[in-house]
């Protein structure tokens with residue numbers, strides 16, 4: 001082989017080799033983008049989930065008296081700074097030094113039956129309260145609009161009927177727990193209630209789904225103002241629902257189902 005043939009052969013090898021390298025690089029880039037996308041898809045699904053994954057106790061999204069007169073200032077203050085904070089602290093203690101420390105909270109919940117009951121109670125208490133605070137706002141309570149409004153009418157015949165069924169879920173929850181509006185894996189809305197600090201994301205939940213709206217019906221959520229009259233607190237809850245936030249959760253929930 002003369003020198004020029006060797007040179008041509010090296011050129012060809014060099015060219016082919018560079019093509020392989022560039023394909024491999026493109027594949028790596030795509031893989032990286034896909035992983036980022038998957039991570040974002042999971043963590044952006046719910047603001048509360050995103051925040052609870054930071055393992056930081058988030059500030060209340062409004063002042064203690066913002067929900068007056070529906071929920072009084074002292075109740076919000078004690079509920080947030082004592083009850084919610086205690087769930088957060090105990091959750092951090094319960095996961096310390098375990099694999100759960102680096103897990104997405106959604107993955108902890110979907111495997112909750114495998115973990116200690118302290119994680120179920122305190123992780124639930126931590127997430128559920130963040131989700132509850134974000135689902136309310138000062139002078140909220142108008143009514144849902146757009147796609148969410150259509151879906152509620154389709155599932156429950158009317159907004160009033162939905163409110164009645166959701167309220168009943170809260171009124172009939174024996175002892176302490178929560179009433180939920182969630183999205184099932186077919187994209188259909190459903191109402192449920194959970195005991196203690198359980199939620200529809202947990203594998204132990206009777207009916208699993210993506211939560212959209214929650215109402216705390218533990219006595220500590222209403223007792224100072226309403227005493228034993230849970231039904232009056234539930235009636236007042238409708239004046240402070242943040243429907244824009246619920247609509248946002250609904251849209252994101254639908255998207256995460258489509259992307260599954």
Ligand code: MN
Nearest residue numbers: 083216218221
């Ligand atoms: Mn509570």
